[in-house]
Amino acid sequence: MIVSTTSGRVRGRKRDGSYYFGAIPYAGASRFEKPQPVEPFSDIFDATALGTVFPQPPSRLERIMGPPLPDPEQSEDSFTVTVTTPSLTGIRPVMVWLHGGGYSSGGGSLPWYDGDALSSEGDVVVVSVNYRVGVLGYLFLDGVSEGNLGVHDQIAALEWVRENIEEFGGNPNSITVFGQSAGAHSIVNLLSSNNSHPLFHRAILQSTPRVDLNFTQAAAIENGETFARLLDEDPRTAPLSRVLDAFRSTALEFSRRSPNVVQPPFAPIAELAPVTQTFEAAPDVIVGYTRDEGSAFLRDVAGATDPERVAEKALTQNMFAEPAMELADAFTATGASVYTYRFDWTPTDDVFGATHCAELPFVLGTEQSWQASPMLGSSNWPSIDALGRRMRRHWASFAHTGSPDSSETWEKYTSAQPIGITFS
Template identity: 45%
Template sequence: MTDRGARTTGTEPVRTGPIRYARAERFGRPRAVAAGDTRPSTGEICPQPASRLDAVMGPPRDDLPQGEDCLHLTVTTPAADGGARPVMVWLHGGGFSSGAGILDWYDGGALAAQGDVVVVAVNYRLGALGYLCLDGVSEGNLGLYDQLEALRWVRDHIAGYGGDPGRVTVFGQSAGGISIRLLMEMDEARGLFHRVIMQSAPLSLTGRSRADAGALGRVFAGHLAARGKSPADADHAELLDAQRETAVAHLLRSGSAMEPPFSPVEGVLAGAAPGRNVRGLDVLYGWNADDMTSFPGQEGDPAELTARMYAAPLAELGGALEQAGARVHAYRLDWRPAGSALGATHCLELPLLLGGRAAWEGAPMLGSAPWEEVDALGAALRATWLGFVRTGIPGAAPRQLSCSAGPVPPARPHLT
């Protein structure tokens, strides 16, 4: 990807970026880019290992540099004019350890073209660089503060790309959905967005205790110390090696293959129960019917595991949000592509919403479904999301999507 500047070609949306929205020292909070700083973006993404979901999504086809100057975003707009269009800000998943908003998977061109909206996709720090909690080194939750800084960038700059900073929807999947759950409760984020879409957020992983996070931080530092290094001076390869070793130690301690070793830490929430900042917020949340088939090695029926890890916690949150004054809608995606044993698995909605054929064709989760089917269902699902973005009420749902008002999970249809 190259920085092409804010311009349009006819009516075709143009994806601009990567744009640096902030800078940060290692283990420091992000700082907004100073006015007049015109140094070009490096286009880096946060140093990371291969994703554990490569077997589901396929590996990304982008070849982007990895480095700590990674606080970048892209903007896709139909026109850099005074159109004051609704804005959609994307927070990617990846277990807080992999992924990047500027990957071609997350190109917002289809949404921008279909809905006349502006789409922003955000990088944030991952793994130990984003979520290490260690006394005297890192406070934790830095990746979350990166996302907050990106939303401030949107507030301050998106009008120059044809967007309306008063009509911002934050949408995110998996770890990105968890991030949205936390941002809803942060006083600093109040007023930076007006609607949210949480896609397959495993909410039981929302907040690790500070004591547990600190213990894992000491394990991480111990692995580096054995190499004669510290978190401050280790290179990226050494940091990633220590992350892997910490993940093994965490798995032995917790028995959870789902829970990453570095993730948000308790203490960022403004209150114990959801609701402090959500009165008047429009919320759409949901999951894929077979989310848990993406995670091999789990004991139990995938449908029951999906209900426990996704459906029940999301419905509970939806009820709490509604009681607190939010307007809530729920969905469940039931599309099961031909030729895939994974069914309606985790991440399956992503190629229906973002990216395009070049980015997604051949992804294992799509099985043998022809791209024409993916494209047609994608247009229908995008229409559902775009209706919500414009009105707070989801647009007409395709038959493969169950959608309802309120926090009650949609009834499971019998699809062949």
């Protein structure tokens, strides 16, 4: 299947329920430079295979999620989107996925985020985005990197969607951005950027950490200077392996002085373009979190003592539950329609509870891509998929209409009814 884009023609492939286009370039950039438009293709671009991800260390939550399967190839030239669509004709809502990973790992091209089920069941076009992570995406260092490059990448990807998605059967005037953890946090940042306001129309925020995960410029400068000292050569030309080694060393040094176990060493910077203001208007949104977010950061596979569980609950409340309600209040105050949820599902051989990331296999991905995930325990895929179909139905309905699926009650958020629905 061949589709025309602003950069040239791309070839995808047909799957059982959808058409798949992997690793379509949306931009390009040299290390520590802002993304630029893609050079036109001279030949048809082959988008039939999985894409690469930006260079990164292993995820610190691998013990929760398992390793990505297959192990992805890494490349500094991973400015790509993956598009899954039920049909190349017609016009339907678009859902753009921003992955999590603590601004340090992950990639939209990972099979974890396969959009086939959501696309085919919900009649939506699903686009997943790669953006620069870690030191490559968020270093703030005078003369080297101006910071917030990962945010610029996200905006460039959304601009590509606006300009090209109609050719994939999508409606550029009906775009829902959805993301989890750092991806959801990214959406809140995009709402504070004038550059991104016209680029999406609804949002779904899954497990958004506190907004103050953003660094002040002073703190970002300190982390950048620490990285430069540990690298001890020009970051723009240093071998990638040494850049990643210095990134890991910076993370260790940062963790020793930071009391926040969720905070990564490199993240978006507040009051620095394009994250420049507090949002005054908001789209309609779904906002939610998982019941046991904190276990992902504080619990090992041996389980947890009672005092450790108390600490986990406090982390869940402070870093995820309270911020979700604060966002719901802020969005409601702008006149937006807001729907809230809590994800309570746990596997029968529960180790981590309804942990951070636990809802991901219910929205995106396949049985094969999630088969090694410890957070799912020994639960069988049909039971996971049953709840997944319910969640995907709500997500897709929201993309179509601005409201969850009407087959079950999910009232709008009010302070008197803070959780609109639970998934268990």
